[in-house]
Amino acid sequence: MKVDLKKQLADYHPPNGRFELVTVPPRHYLMIDGHGDPNTSPVYAEALAALFPLAYAVKFVSKNLGRDYVVMPLQGLWWADDMTAFTTRRDKSTWHWTLLNLLPDWITPEHVDAARAAVAAKGAAPSTAVRLEVLDEGLCVQTMHLGPYDDEGPVLQRLHDEFVPEHGLSLHGRHHEIYLGDVRRTAAERLRTILRQPVQRS
Numbered sequence: 001m002k003v004d005l006k007k008q009l010a011d012y013h014p015p016n017g018r019f020e021l022v023t024v025p026p027r028h029y030l031m032i033d034g035h036g037d038p039n040t041s042p043v044y045a046e047a048l049a050a051l052f053p054l055a056y057a058v059k060f061v062s063k064n065l066g067r068d069y070v071v072m073p074l075q076g077l078w079w080a081d082d083m084t085a086f087t088t089r090r091d092k093s094t095w096h097w098t099l100l101n102l103l104p105d106w107i108t109p110e111h112v113d114a115a116r117a118a119v120a121a122k123g124a125a126p127s128t129a130v131r132l133e134v135l136d137e138g139l140c141v142q143t144m145h146l147g148p149y150d151d152e153g154p155v156l157q158r159l160h161d162e163f164v165p166e167h168g169l170s171l172h173g174r175h176h177e178i179y180l181g182d183v184r185r186t187a188a189e190r191l192r193t194i195l196r197q198p199v200q201r202s
Helices: 042-064 109-121 149-166
Strands: 020-024 027-035 075-079 096-103 131-135 138-146 169-171 175-179 192-201
Touching (some): 138 149, 149 169
Antiparallel strands (some): 027 096, 138 192, 169 192, 175 192
């Protein structure tokens, strides 16, 4: 049976139009870091070109060992030195990011090393900058955002300035987005994005 973590993980089904509190356990991800506007930065395109060939190679290593799964969609951690560049000014040139691909918990560093060798043998984009790392977010506020990415600002501002302080919380960790729609094939108004923010009790 092919495992689809999108269907299995309860925190991949947040409500639309309101915030919820969830506790996200430690999970294994492929990660690659960068900086700049994702719409124009060649570094962002290069990061995608390194991340997904490796993600699919890991899947095939696992499948050959008898455990198949659906490759998870793109995710990203986003932050800026001035967070108003994120919520109000939306100055993407100042953004820092880490692109993520979630892996099943049975994937080991040895599986990733075997996949990296397979990618290199095919002459694909180098994946040496992609690392395997555990992300432990713990308590988070999240919601489902429907529509263009550029419409996220007011939602994030409500999360930061209203929901978080009203519930005795403070921001803790980096803003996390999970892209359930494919921007290449989906109209902007139909994109679905999980907006997730780790928090701690004040």
